[in-house]
Amino acid sequence: MKMKMNKARTFALLLIASTALAACGKKEVKDLPPVADNTGYGNQTDTTTPSGPTIVPGSQEDFIASVGQMGDRILFDTDRFNVDTADQAVLQTQAQWLARYPNARVTLEGHADERGTRDYNLALGERRANAAKNYLASLGVDSSRIQTVSYGKERPQALGSNEESWAQNRRAVTVIVR
Amino acid sequence: MLNLQKRSNSPLLFRGGAARLGSAQPDLVAAGWGLSTMRYPDRPHSNPSPEGEGFIRWTFSVLLALLGLVALAPIAAAQEAAAPAEDEPELVEFDTAKVRRIAVPALVAPNPADTAAGNSANLGRQIAEVISANLRNSGLFEPQGPAGIRPITLEEVTAPQYDYWKGRNVEQLVEGFVRVGGDGNLTVGCYLYDVNFGQELTRLGFVVPPREWRRAAHKCADAIYSKLTGELPFFDSRIAYIAETGPKGKRVKRLAIMDSDGANHRFITNGQSTALTPRFSPNYKSILYLSYQDGNPRIYVYDIDSGRQRLITASKNPTFAPRWSPDGQTILYSMAVAGNTDVYKVSVNGGSPVKLTSAPGIDVGGSFSPDGKQIVFESDRGGSQQVYVMNADGSNQRRISHGGGRYATPEWSPRGDLIAYTRIAGDFRVGVMRPDGSGERLLTDSWQDEAPTWAPNGRVIQFFRTERNNGKTSVWQVDLTGRNERKLPTPVDGSDPAWGPVLP
Numbered sequence: 001m002k003m004k005m006n007k008a009r010t011f012a013l014l015l016i017a018s019t020a021l022a023a024c025g026k027k028e029v030k031d032l033p034p035v036a037d038n039t040g041y042g043n044q045t046d047t048t049t050p051s052g053p054t055i056v057p058g059s060q061e062d063f064i065a066s067v068g069q070m071g072d073r074i075l076f077d078t079d080r081f082n083v084d085t086a087d088q089a090v091l092q093t094q095a096q097w098l099a100r101y102p103n104a105r106v107t108l109e110g111h112a113d114e115r116g117t118r119d120y121n122l123a124l125g126e127r128r129a130n131a132a133k134n135y136l137a138s139l140g141v142d143s144s145r146i147q148t149v150s151y152g153k154e155r156p157q158a159l160g161s162n163e164e165s166w167a168q169n170r171r172a173v174t175v176i177v178r
Numbered sequence: 179m180l181n182l183q184k185r186s187n188s189p190l191l192f193r194g195g196a197a198r199l200g201s202a203q204p205d206l207v208a209a210g211w212g213l214s215t216m217r218y219p220d221r222p223h224s225n226p227s228p229e230g231e232g233f234i235r236w237t238f239s240v241l242l243a244l245l246g247l248v249a250l251a252p253i254a255a256a257q258e259a260a261a262p263a264e265d266e267p268e269l270v271e272f273d274t275a276k277v278r279r280i281a282v283p284a285l286v287a288p289n290p291a292d293t294a295a296g297n298s299a300n301l302g303r304q305i306a307e308v309i310s311a312n313l314r315n316s317g318l319f320e321p322q323g324p325a326g327i328r329p330i331t332l333e334e335v336t337a338p339q340y341d342y343w344k345g346r347n348v349e350q351l352v353e354g355f356v357r358v359g360g361d362g363n364l365t366v367g368c369y370l371y372d373v374n375f376g377q378e379l380t381r382l383g384f385v386v387p388p389r390e391w392r393r394a395a396h397k398c399a400d401a402i403y404s405k406l407t408g409e410l411p412f413f414d415s416r417i418a419y420i421a422e423t424g425p426k427g428k429r430v431k432r433l434a435i436m437d438s439d440g441a442n443h444r445f446i447t448n449g450q451s452t453a454l455t456p457r458f459s460p461n462y463k464s465i466l467y468l469s470y471q472d473g474n475p476r477i478y479v480y481d482i483d484s485g486r487q488r489l490i491t492a493s494k495n496p497t498f499a500p501r502w503s504p505d506g507q508t509i510l511y512s513m514a515v516a517g518n519t520d521v522y523k524v525s526v527n528g529g530s531p532v533k534l535t536s537a538p539g540i541d542v543g544g545s546f547s548p549d550g551k552q553i554v555f556e557s558d559r560g561g562s563q564q565v566y567v568m569n570a571d572g573s574n575q576r577r578i579s580h581g582g583g584r585y586a587t588p589e590w591s592p593r594g595d596l597i598a599y600t601r602i603a604g605d606f607r608v609g610v611m612r613p614d615g616s617g618e619r620l621l622t623d624s625w626q627d628e629a630p631t632w633a634p635n636g637r638v639i640q641f642f643r644t645e646r647n648n649g650k651t652s653v654w655q656v657d658l659t660g661r662n663e664r665k666l667p668t669p670v671d672g673s674d675p676a677w678g679p680v681l682p
Binding site: 079081114115116117118119120122123124126127129130131134148149150152154155156157159160161 | 425426427429431452454455468473474475496498499512514516517518519540542543556558562563586587600602606625626628629644646647649674
């Protein structure tokens with residue numbers, strides 16, 4: 001039991017570290033939550049900012065450098081979870097990177113906009129994360145390397161209450177766990 | 179009741195005593211209640227009166243607690259009693275156009291003495307303040323006092339000066355006393371009079387530890403509300419909700435509980451992990467809620483006394499939208515497997531979950547009818563979120579919402595006569611309809627009102643409101659007329675309210 005918890009904690013720390021790393025490369029960092037949080041998302045108290053231009057191959061930073069600023073995510077229409085042609089191109093680029101780093105593991109975070117009820121949005125985020133996961137798997141990424149988590153409407157990326165913000169928030173984001 | 183009225187000095191008969199049910203949690207339930215054996219008022223309509231069983235119910239709770247069982251039977255009995263007759267189609271039964279003018283002078287404190295909650299004279303005034311606030315907040319009363327009206331004498335408590343109160347232009351009068359007993363407990367007496375007819379309408383008495391003086395006030399307000407509106411009581415109840423802080427993109431969400439009027443607020447989780455959608459168990463001993471504690475959304479049962487919690491299933495799949503069955507023996511929840519969400523139920527003691535839905539698409543949420551025989555839930559199997567009803571074993575699933583737009587978060591009234599929901603058609607509004615989908619009525623009109631939860635009497639609904647752009651949230655109440663709407667006082671922002679039953 002204790003071993004299990006330690007494992008979980010190590011895993012959580014890894015998540016935190018990778019999220020923090022992910023944050024460094026993106027403008028959106030400011031919007032991530034500041035609280036100490038062992039859920040692993042959005043933690044900034046544990047920031048291990050890499051100094052200088054060194055990018056660790058196979059890392060989250062490497063992933064972003066390779067797929068592009070917004071190449072880590074696909075966006076969805078209201079209440080939808082289908083992977084359209086544009087999304088397919090994004091996921092193909094991700095799959096290529098994942099093929100280069102067969103040891104890299106990813107978490108697919110599914111999100112919904114604020115214009116849905118809480119429980120439904122949790123289910124919808126799960127659907128979106130799984131849609132992205134399934135497409136990556138269809139491209140040859142071993143599905144055991146991909147885990148999913150839904151944040152529903154809990155972690156908006158864009159903070160406005162308008163169509164533009166909502167469009168950005170209906171997303172599935174690939175985060176490298178390593 | 180009649181024989182008691184002759185006892186002018188000590189007009190109330192108390193039973194029970196200061197035996198305690200639980201141990202460590204003084205601010206929750208069960209502690210030290212000696213309920214009066216007196217009945218609540220007779221009702222104008224035929225609701226069975228569960229209150230006469232007060233002592234009996236309480237004793238049952240003690241026995242079950244002693245046996246280490248979950249003490250839920252009384253709640254089930256109460257909810258069953260609350261189920262309406264089938265020929266009761268009216269959405270709104272109480273006369274809401276009538277706002278009752280009622281005087282609530284400070285309770286008399288003969289031989290004032292200090293208690294753990296302050297001097298009894300102060301408590302007399304504070305109890306009257308709580309009674310007055312409860313009645314005012316229901317929207318059905320226009321109370322006077324205790325501020326601004328003259329204090330009463332102990333003699334007046336049983337012999338009110340009707341002429342004086344007629345002169346104050348009130349229809350009803352609440353008087354009472356608070357005494358400090360030798361054991362330090364408070365004895366609170368509460369009397370309701372009709373001023374115009376010059377007669378007593380009801381009386382109640384309670385023995386409470388000083389720290390629970392507010393419960394005596396709530397019980398008194400409940401008796402008045404019940405007597406004068408014909409509805410079941412609801413003030414003496416508690417609410418679990420999510421306390422929110424921080425800006426929109428960095429929301430910290432903590433599980434918290436409070437009394438129905440916002441008092442006795444307590445945070446349960448520290449905010450390190452996002453907490454969502456709590457539900458008090460019918461006996462108030464535990465709370466179901468969602469936490470991201472292990473990184474994934476999962477439902478936990480939090481035990482209030484011990485502070486410990488456990489997962490409701492061993493499955494590694496995400497679980498959310500937890501609900502109790504009315505008897506507290508079954509947990510209803512939603513689980514996503516490979517992206518597909520269905521509704522499940524599992525015994526509170528563990529065992530194998532039963533999958534209730536299997537439609538491709540999102541089947542989520544759910545709420546038992548008060549008799550436990552049916553479940554209302556939401557599903558987008560037809561293309562958009564709509565409300566469906568099924569039998570508790572999953573059979574006979576049928577859609578009941580047909581009004582256009584999307585329908586979400588259905589909650590069955592504890593009276594059984596209505597289902598509350600969130601209607602999404604542009605904005606989010608809270609509405610009610612009958613269990614067959616007829617009689618739809620929207621009660622609120624705002625940018626985003628979501629997730630209704632019923633007061634234990636099925637006549638008031640709580641929900642949360644989200645503000646456009648800044649994402650701030652607040653907990654609100656509205657009655658079934660839609661006219662009496664008010665924001666609940668919470669120390670920080672609040673969402674996901676869940677109302678528990680009336681305390682025993």
